[in-house]
Amino acid sequence: xxxxxxxxxxxxxxxxxxxxxxxxxxxxxxxxxxxxxxxxxxxxxxxxxxxxxxxxxxxxxxxxxxxxxxxxxxxxxxxxxxxxxxxxxxxxxxxxxxxxxxxxxxxxxxxxxxxxxxxxxxxxxxxxxxxxxxxxxxxxxxxxxxxxxxxxxxxxxxxxxxxxxxxxxxxxxxxxxxxxxxxxxxxxxxxxxxxxxxxxxxxxxxxxxxxxxxxxxxxxxxxxxxxxxxxxxxxxxxxxxxxxxxxxxxxxxxxxxxxxxxxxxxxxx
DNA sequence: ATATCCACCTGGCGGC
DNA sequence: TGCCGCCAGGTGGATA
Numbered sequence: 001x002x003x004x005x006x007x008x009x010x011x012x013x014x015x016x017x018x019x020x021x022x023x024x025x026x027x028x029x030x031x032x033x034x035x036x037x038x039x040x041x042x043x044x045x046x047x048x049x050x051x052x053x054x055x056x057x058x059x060x061x062x063x064x065x066x067x068x069x070x071x072x073x074x075x076x077x078x079x080x081x082x083x084x085x086x087x088x089x090x091x092x093x094x095x096x097x098x099x100x101x102x103x104x105x106x107x108x109x110x111x112x113x114x115x116x117x118x119x120x121x122x123x124x125x126x127x128x129x130x131x132x133x134x135x136x137x138x139x140x141x142x143x144x145x146x147x148x149x150x151x152x153x154x155x156x157x158x159x160x161x162x163x164x165x166x167x168x169x170x171x172x173x174x175x176x177x178x179x180x181x182x183x184x185x186x187x188x189x190x191x192x193x194x195x196x197x198x199x200x201x202x203x204x205x206x207x208x209x210x211x212x213x214x215x216x217x218x219x220x221x222x223x224x225x226x227x228x229x230x231x232x233x234x235x236x237x238x239x240x241x242x243x244x245x246x247x248x249x250x251x252x253x254x255x256x257x258x259x260x261x262x263x264x265x266x267x268x269x
Numbered sequence: 270a271t272a273t274c275c276a277c278c279t280g281g282c283g284g285c
Numbered sequence: 286t287g288c289c290g291c292c293a294g295g296t297g298g299a300t301a
Contacts, residue, residue: 002295111278125297152272
């Protein structure tokens with residue numbers, strides 16, 4: 001479920017419920033996520049929440065002495081619920097708020113994580129990350145320079161979070177299709193023009209998905225806001241073997257870096 | 270440094 | 286129905 005747009009929409013959704021509230025305590029039912037939930041987080045007591053933000057696919061809950069980092073992995077999601085809501089399967093962690101509500105992390109596959117970053121420190125997992133895709137820091141020049149250094153397929157470069165964060169498998173497929181670039185093209189072979197189109201389509205696709213998610217996933221305090229998502233907008237992802245929406249040719253499906261990759265032989269070069 | 274592959278975990282689906 | 290293999294939105298880490 002979570003690519004960058006879902007994380008951003010989650011961030012926007014939970015922020016009004018968390019910001020300015022007291023984080024009274026943290027209830028951990030399953031400590032073993034991708035890494036064990038750190039002691040510092042387990043021990044939190046009556047900490048005012050100063051802000052809620054996002055970096056890459058991490059949600060940041062900012063406190064006075066540091067920051068709780070949440071990563072949703074492949075199957076995680078967060079919800080704001082009344083405090084007395086019974087916990088169900090895979091409801092691993094609750095952040096109990098002074099408002100009478102709680103923020104609940106549910107993660108079936110447990111690839112997600114809860115981490116701690118002390119005030120003034122940069123968590124090692126965050127310190128190596130590339131620019132945010134929706135900022136000016138991610139631009140044609142940067143992508144082109146990164147591509148010059150790489151012999152691997154452009155799709156892999158696009159999904160490398162040292163190059164740019166937040167471009168997962170769905171949106172890599174989509175953006176490459178819209179930019180008319182074959183996913184398997186060696187990154188080195190991209191022209192400045194190719195990079196310009198690609199940067200533009202990455203930004204456009206992510207922004208559009210956020211806008212859609214924002215309309216379907218508005219209320220995080222309800223039991224479920226499971227989105228109609230962005231699914232109806234997908235042009236290639238999940239459509240291998242089906243006709244290209246643009247030219248009608250049969251879409252190809254291959255594996256690239258062990259990830260499913262779909263493209264149109266005639267629309268992408 | 271870079272590229273490749275594996276691992277982590279649960280559940281849903283198609284095929285037999 | 287039941288069992289089996291395969292696949293899934295991520296990404297750190299081991300290995301060559």
